[in-house]
Amino acid sequence: MLGHRVLAVWSVLVCAAAYAVTTGVGAAPEPAGQAAPADLAALKAKFRRPxxxxxxxxxxxxxxxxxxxxxxxxxxxxxxxGSVSCGTCHNPSLGWTDGLPRAVGFGMATLHRRTPPVRNLAWGAAFQWDGRADSLEAQARMPITAPDEMNMTMDLVVERLKAVAGYGPLFAGAFGGDDPISARNVTAALATYQRTLVSGEAPFDRWIAGDETAIAPDAKSGFALFNGKAGCAACHSGWRFTDDSFHDIGLTASDDRGRGKFAPPSVVAMQNAFKTPSLRDLRMQGPYMHDGQIGSLADVVEHYAKGGEKRPSLSFEMKPLDLSEAERRQLIAFLETLKAEAAPVALPQLP
Ligand code: HEC
Ligand code: HEC
Known part of the structure; x- marks a missing residue:
């Protein structure tokens, strides 16, 4: 019900916005604000940062x-x-990822999946592209012990940290107790630090907070498309632009079945399904998707316009879209407004 109402309102807004674009009446009163202020306000509220x-x-x-x-x-x-840290793959100057289609791990082996950014994860519900970790604490152990990533054992990590004089006081200050350097406390501290990594305020945030000049008219039209005709918000919902759920969006499939590995074969929709990524602070230069198979944002939009490969697991939200060149540009212009100014991260002094 509500979905249809929002859709109807938005098609009016899109027409109004398209009118403004084609006639070039940039100085005209805000079409989105004019058409249905109450509905627009309600929609904006769904994307407000906590x-x-x-x-x-x-x-x-x-x-x-x-x-x-x-x-x-x-x-x-x-x-x-002794040469790879979490920050090697989750590099703050590359948007907390590595800029590669797929991660490169121990012995320079290429892994099966792309490194996702570690940001806004304090609100996450399941971690990894297939959601196999139910907390950041549980996740932290995985890259450390994975033979093709950091290839360690937690015992060896503890042994090494105990041999570094400076870590004793740091663990004691954080956890207290007699023997604070433990596997549990290593993962607890890593999880706590990662929870503090939150996207900065983006132009989009300033717009929904009331600054009409914060984003351009084509980005506002893109927001309308995102929530309306293009149907993106069905999955990329809320302020982080993810429903924390898993979908098959009809990409080129491989042996990697994603969430399907953990679901019984009868749960068809989980085959080839991967976690909906956040769209905040997208690296505009790509690559995209769980295995980096799409190189540019224009190609991502083209993929959605085509609707993805038809197969039993394809999400029912995926259907071909009739998107003009202008509408594609507007969607991308909107995604750009989700990008905060990059804040420099000072690297820590290691003990
Ligand atoms: C060799 C590169 C590499 C290293 C080193 C690495 N990661 Fe990752 N990280 C990845 C890849 C690839 C994934 C996706 C794995 C998957 O989905 O199976 C990932 C996923 C994650 C996720 C899940 C994010 C999400 O959105 O679900 C978190 C959190 C994370 N890593 C934290 C860490 C921490 C903490 C460390 C250090 C202890 C670390 N990573 C070391 C490459 C790396
Ligand atoms: C059915 C749910 C669904 C819909 C609808 C949807 N997405 Fe996605 N989106 C996903 C999932 C799931 C992925 C990751 C897929 C994968 O890697 O296997 C994704 C990936 C992306 C990515 C790549 C992000 C990254 O970090 O690699 C972008 C950009 C994106 N979507 C934008 C959009 C836009 C724009 C629309 C509307 C035209 C849209 N999505 C509609 C679920 C959806």
């Missing part, structure tokens, strides 16, 4: 734990070779 970052009761935040987690995140001694 004020505070949530931390689980079992692993609350403290500045000491955050600082320790940051040191561990950038410490290559957590890998067997």
């Amino acid at each position: 004020d505070a970052t949530p931390f689980p009761k079992a692993n609350p935040h403290s500045p000491e734990k955050e600082a320790l987690g940051k040191a561990l995140f950038f410490d290559p001694r957590l890998s067997r070779s």
Whole structure:
């Protein structure tokens, strides 16, 4: 019901916006604001950023734990070779990823999946492209112990950290107790640090907070398309632009069945399904998708316009879209407004 109403309202807005674009009446009063202020306000409210970052009761935040987690995140001694840290693949200057189609791991082997950015994960429900980790604490152990990533054992990590004089006081300050350097506390600190990595305020945020000049008219039309005709918000919903769920969007399939590995074969929709990625702070230069198979945003939009490969697991939200060149540009212009100004990250002094 509500979905249809929103859709109808938005087709009116899209027409109004398209009119403004084709006639070039840039100075005309805001079409989106004019048509249905109440509906637009309600829609904008769905994308409003939360004020505070949530931390689980079992692993609350403290500045000491955050600082320790940051040191561990950038410490290559957590890998067997001593040369790879979390930050090697999740590089802050590359948007907390590595810029590669697929990650390169231990011994320079190419992995099957692309490195996702570690940002806004405090609100996440399931981690990894297939959601196989149910918390950031559980996730942190995976890259450390994966033979093709950091190729360590947690015991060896603990042994190495105990041999570094400077880590003792840092762990004691963060956790207290007699023997604070433990596998559990390593993953707790890494999780805490990652929860503090939150996207900065983007032009889109300033727009929904009321600054009409924060984004251009074509981006506003793109927002209308995103929520209306193009149907993107069916999956990329909420302020992080993800429903934290798994879908097959009809990409070129491989042996990697994504979520399908954890679902019984009878649950057809989980075959070839991967977690909906956030669209905040997209690296505009790509590559995109769980295996980096799409190189540019124009090609991503083209993929959605075609509707994806028809197969039993294809999401029922995926259908061919009739998108003009102008509408494609508007969608991309909107995605660009989700990008915050890059804030420099000071690398920690390692103990
Ligand atoms: C060799 C490169 C590499 C290293 C090193 C690495 N990661 Fe990753 N990271 C990846 C890849 C690839 C994935 C996706 C894995 C998958 O879906 O199976 C990922 C996924 C993640 C995710 C899930 C994000 C999400 O949106 O679900 C988190 C969190 C994460 N890594 C944190 C870490 C931490 C913490 C470390 C260090 C202990 C680390 N990574 C080390 C490449 C790496
Ligand atoms: C059926 C749910 C669904 C719909 C509808 C949908 N997406 Fe997606 N989107 C996903 C999933 C799932 C992925 C990751 C797929 C994968 O890697 O296998 C994704 C990936 C993306 C990516 C790549 C992000 C990255 O970090 O690699 C972009 C960009 C994107 N979608 C934009 C859009 C736009 C624009 C629309 C509307 C035209 C849209 N999506 C509609 C679920 C959806």
